[in-house]
Amino acid sequence: MNRIKVGVIGATGYAGLEIVRLLLSHPNVEIAQISSVSYEGKKLSEIYPQLTGIYEKVLTNDAVVVEESQVVFACLPHGHAEPIAKKCFDQGKLFIDMGADFRLSKEEDYKQWYGGQYEEKGLHKAAVYCIPELHRDRLKNAKIIANPGCYPTSISLGLAPVLKAGIADVSTIVIDSKSGATGAGRGLALNTHYTECNEGFSPYKVASHRHTPEIEEVLSGIAKQEVTVTFVPHLLAVNRGIVSTMYVNVPPDATEETIRGLYEEFYKNERFVKLLPAGAAANLKNVKYSNYCHISLHLDNRTHRLIVVCTIDNMVKGAAGQAIQNMNIALGLEEAAGLTMVPPAF
Amino acid sequence: MNRIKVGVIGATGYAGLEIVRLLLSHPNVEIAQISSVSYEGKKLSEIYPQLTGIYEKVLTNDAVVVEESQVVFACLPHGHAEPIAKKCFDQGKLFIDMGADFRLSKEEDYKQWYGGQYEEKGLHKAAVYCIPELHRDRLKNAKIIANPGCYPTSISLGLAPVLKAGIADVSTIVIDSKSGATGAGRGLALNTHYTECNEGFSPYKVASHRHTPEIEEVLSGIAKQEVTVTFVPHLLAVNRGIVSTMYVNVPPDATEETIRGLYEEFYKNERFVKLLPAGAAANLKNVKYSNYCHISLHLDNRTHRLIVVCTIDNMVKGAAGQAIQNMNIALGLEEAAGLTMVPPAF
Amino acid sequence: MNRIKVGVIGATGYAGLEIVRLLLSHPNVEIAQISSVSYEGKKLSEIYPQLTGIYEKVLTNDAVVVEESQVVFACLPHGHAEPIAKKCFDQGKLFIDMGADFRLSKEEDYKQWYGGQYEEKGLHKAAVYCIPELHRDRLKNAKIIANPGCYPTSISLGLAPVLKAGIADVSTIVIDSKSGATGAGRGLALNTHYTECNEGFSPYKVASHRHTPEIEEVLSGIAKQEVTVTFVPHLLAVNRGIVSTMYVNVPPDATEETIRGLYEEFYKNERFVKLLPAGAAANLKNVKYSNYCHISLHLDNRTHRLIVVCTIDNMVKGAAGQAIQNMNIALGLEEAAGLTMVPPAF
Amino acid sequence: MNRIKVGVIGATGYAGLEIVRLLLSHPNVEIAQISSVSYEGKKLSEIYPQLTGIYEKVLTNDAVVVEESQVVFACLPHGHAEPIAKKCFDQGKLFIDMGADFRLSKEEDYKQWYGGQYEEKGLHKAAVYCIPELHRDRLKNAKIIANPGCYPTSISLGLAPVLKAGIADVSTIVIDSKSGATGAGRGLALNTHYTECNEGFSPYKVASHRHTPEIEEVLSGIAKQEVTVTFVPHLLAVNRGIVSTMYVNVPPDATEETIRGLYEEFYKNERFVKLLPAGAAANLKNVKYSNYCHISLHLDNRTHRLIVVCTIDNMVKGAAGQAIQNMNIALGLEEAAGLTMVPPAF
Structure with missing residues (x-):
């Protein structure tokens, strides 16, 4: 089976790094590209030495990530996800936002608590917020997933x-x-x-x-x-x-x-x-x-x-793990794929 | 001025040790005796090496503590304070209980939550429970003080x-x-x-x-x-x-x-x-x-x-410090005596 | 492919639990039995709640573990491994000792530092001590493996x-x-x-x-x-x-x-x-x-x-992980099987 | 007895704050002024809330500190102490440097390891480096004390x-x-x-x-x-x-x-x-x-x-405490004044 190509935008933040780490053990996907504004051109393992000799990928920019991925995870400060979501949406790629930009259905709530507004209202209509155990059904045909807060x-x-x-x-x-x-x-x-x-x-x-x-x-x-x-x-x-x-x-x-x-x-x-x-x-x-x-x-x-x-x-069920769980469901993979790690006792 | 003689029963537990430590810097008292059931005959500094060369007192038993002290702090598991309180009370010494035996005014509450009963009901009438900022007045003439829980x-x-x-x-x-x-x-x-x-x-x-x-x-x-x-x-x-x-x-x-x-x-x-x-x-x-x-x-x-x-x-305002604050008030000393340490920033 | 049956003796100690945890993600083995002297008859998840709903196996005794396993990990205080090693050896099972009983080649060293002696000298001759990167070759045909100290x-x-x-x-x-x-x-x-x-x-x-x-x-x-x-x-x-x-x-x-x-x-x-x-x-x-x-x-x-x-x-390269690495080599499995977890950054 | 007026330059760093904290319990000194480049005009308790209601002094600048103090502690990055030391020296005040500027007797060592040079060579001759237990005698008539590194x-x-x-x-x-x-x-x-x-x-x-x-x-x-x-x-x-x-x-x-x-x-x-x-x-x-x-x-x-x-x-014997110990000796006070705190057990 061909592995699905996945990209991570903002891979050097904690959520992005954790997505990368978990995806490295996922049986059905491969990481196509990863990006970072601050560290473009460096290897992720230079920032996170735990990856030394394990994953030596060089960080690129978000355009390359979108270009080469079927699924895009965006780990960005709020207010930065819309343009990338639009690009992915227009190209029929699955976009999973780790930030808050698509979480609130009412724009006035977003304005009040985050201070911005919705530029692309159609995207927000298309976006689904999903905690799988509560809203699994929403993921059918979803193209923009708002991954919940921790x-x-x-x-x-x-x-x-x-x-x-x-x-x-x-x-x-x-x-x-x-x-x-x-x-x-x-x-x-x-x-x-x-x-x-x-x-x-x-x-x-x-x-x-x-x-x-x-x-x-x-x-x-x-x-x-x-x-x-x-x-x-x-x-x-x-x-x-x-x-x-x-x-x-x-x-x-x-x-x-x-x-x-x-x-x-x-x-x-x-x-x-x-x-x-x-x-x-x-x-x-x-x-x-x-x-x-x-x-x-x-x-x-x-x-x-x-x-x-x-x-x-x-960082897992509250961020990277749940995002992968959402991806698995949306792609029709086994829901627990890549998420079977047993918690350590110490 | 003569220093007041103070004793600590159960000095090797955390509350007892903290009382000893604070009393060592108290300007108006001296530690007369300290006791421990488990470590009688040993030096407190053998159990707590931080006291090496600072305080080399040998632990004795509770009878000696009561005998030689004007004020007795008891740091005992609940259910063990009454007999010692009685001895102190009968001899006109100030008794300060760090445990729960004198904290509840209603015996049925004590029975329900701690499972024991009040043997010496008169003592319980005489005892005062005191958080100084709320009940300072109760300490006038007090001979048994129930030091509050943390x-x-x-x-x-x-x-x-x-x-x-x-x-x-x-x-x-x-x-x-x-x-x-x-x-x-x-x-x-x-x-x-x-x-x-x-x-x-x-x-x-x-x-x-x-x-x-x-x-x-x-x-x-x-x-x-x-x-x-x-x-x-x-x-x-x-x-x-x-x-x-x-x-x-x-x-x-x-x-x-x-x-x-x-x-x-x-x-x-x-x-x-x-x-x-x-x-x-x-x-x-x-x-x-x-x-x-x-x-x-x-x-x-x-x-x-x-x-x-x-x-x-x-351990301080929630135990040893408050007990000393109560003692200070009951003895007519300056309320903050021995308690002026400035909290460290790290 | 049939999974190899593996047993863990002393599964409630930290090393034993970690072996169990890692084996649960191993692609080529299944855990046949686990034992504990103190908790026989209880579920391991009662002692370690992280296993709730993940692994609900009941702890048995060492005899059952040996009986039903092809590979036996022993996590015991030093001085207790010999009799079990002998049983496994006699029955042609692979025995991996997490303790110190087979680590020292000279009995006088064992006597001096651990205070015991070697009852079954033949077993000690058969046993191999192995840090894979240094002694991988020793594992060929090994039946008793002394897993190194951390x-x-x-x-x-x-x-x-x-x-x-x-x-x-x-x-x-x-x-x-x-x-x-x-x-x-x-x-x-x-x-x-x-x-x-x-x-x-x-x-x-x-x-x-x-x-x-x-x-x-x-x-x-x-x-x-x-x-x-x-x-x-x-x-x-x-x-x-x-x-x-x-x-x-x-x-x-x-x-x-x-x-x-x-x-x-x-x-x-x-x-x-x-x-x-x-x-x-x-x-x-x-x-x-x-x-x-x-x-x-x-x-x-x-x-x-x-x-x-x-x-x-x-607990991993210094204990459970290295023991599994040794097992993999001895059994002719891929050396890294079950050990591919990527270290987390935090 | 009049309290000696002491000032602290760089009071918002960890060493400076710790000196202030310890001096607040010193029996023979009073803090005249404290300074900070970054926080001048603010109260120290705004930066360190542990001082709320205990010490509400406003931070000033180093000139005011020197002006109003008999003893000056300087807690500055290396390379910044010389001019202040000179001012103090010329006015006959005791200057205690918490940094490295006066610790090395050979200028070439300073150049090699810190990269600067000695502008006022006379000051460096006058300065004494002192771990009291090893060099107590050096403090006689000392006017510039290089407090040792931790x-x-x-x-x-x-x-x-x-x-x-x-x-x-x-x-x-x-x-x-x-x-x-x-x-x-x-x-x-x-x-x-x-x-x-x-x-x-x-x-x-x-x-x-x-x-x-x-x-x-x-x-x-x-x-x-x-x-x-x-x-x-x-x-x-x-x-x-x-x-x-x-x-x-x-x-x-x-x-x-x-x-x-x-x-x-x-x-x-x-x-x-x-x-x-x-x-x-x-x-x-x-x-x-x-x-x-x-x-x-x-x-x-x-x-x-x-x-x-x-x-x-x-932070104490390795910095603020030792500096106060040095000050005490240099001023002819009791060596342990302000330093009698008993270490806590937890």
């Missing part, structure tokens, strides 16, 4: 079953998330300077993070009613992983067992989402370096609050 | 002003706390084995932690109504520090500015509690190795939820 | 080319190694208690570590003369990885370029050993979670000392 | 007794040092970006670090012969602390006991240097946040190599 993935997977069942009081949702430092990317900043981050812990962008409208759009779609949440992210001094601890009121007669049943049913056919047994608590160390998602459920009987803990590797 | 301290200091003002909807309180690994003590366990804890993050004892009734008793006292909370602690892979992120609904017309005013007023005379300026977020690295408490306020105008972030060093 | 692997790979060339003054070898905490295994101990290990650094077993005779035997074999070294290991507060910094005098007329040439030649056909370009320094983060070994060379022209820095993942 | 301090204290005794073979000295990330300062760089530094370990500037000539000058002075060393520093993913593991050949008849005796004698009157008992190994966690230095001795009887492990907090 926080929205961990939150949506955690809350979907109880929201879909209609038993949660959606006015009471509080989301306390914690993300590893790769979430902040490779750009240097004081809060991710080693000595400032290490042995520290703090929230940031409290109730004002740009992932908020994306979270609310996904949750509203599942709940079939408008959902507004309080979302507070924290920076965690680990390399990888997100833990979202979520709180929502449920009726006094709801039991943990019933709710557990909803989750089991919801995810019974999913390979990558695992519901932990009663009494266990989800821990990010158990999913890191993998595409798995762990969910634990806890009912506070004293307050009738359901506590859902959902953890993923922000 | 989580309750961070939570009570964070919520007191808004609860006292009566503007919070106390049925909506959600508390998401994160504690460094010293909170689990020196006892070996798999979840604090280096390779299991490092690069991991997880909640534990979800909505079932023993500090819950203590939190509720303190908050109810301030709010002057029964308060029930959802409390979820998480283990953070740092050595020291607690961050409590707290969520509570406030009326739609409450502004961040008004609420900030309440906090400023409440803490205006306090040396150890600092309200951060608008826009800043409390970070545990800024209080570690000190007795300070940092609070940041954030109002989610979209949901009318107040978010309070409160951070302390769990 | 420190000796990083040290031997680093020094082999210069020792083989005969230009090093073998009386001057100083080895300063640093290992991540997984090297100490899963057993609880104070020095690997999170709060004691984190933000600390220290040597241990200074010039007295049990890997010393193994290091000297390998190096002597390559140098074709008796080599005695000073070896000082340090505990590094990271999960994985070893860095060995090695010092050896070379003749005044030796240049870094010449020596680099020796290394290039020595490893030119090796997939897993990478010589870094001049100016680069080997970093453990670049090999972790992989079977790769990175070597950097530095000549101190002022003292005519060659400095070799060699890094591996102690 | 690596040279840990190395010189570790090797001084055996070099002074004349029993070490100085041609065999190998120094393998490991430093926490504060050593790299507050400037952003990729190797101290959290995700690049965390879970990594690597040497840097192998056999080419600028501290080399300083190390050799100090050791040569003690050994009374020219000493050339191989020095390899490594970046350690901890905030604070240096461990230097040092190797040197001693005569076959030297015993660990004899050598231990030399060290005991050498340091018997020193408050800050502690020789650990036989069998113990120095660990940086036992000195961090303090001015103490721990030394452990280990003799490899098989190779007749002495291994000395010496650890300090790079």
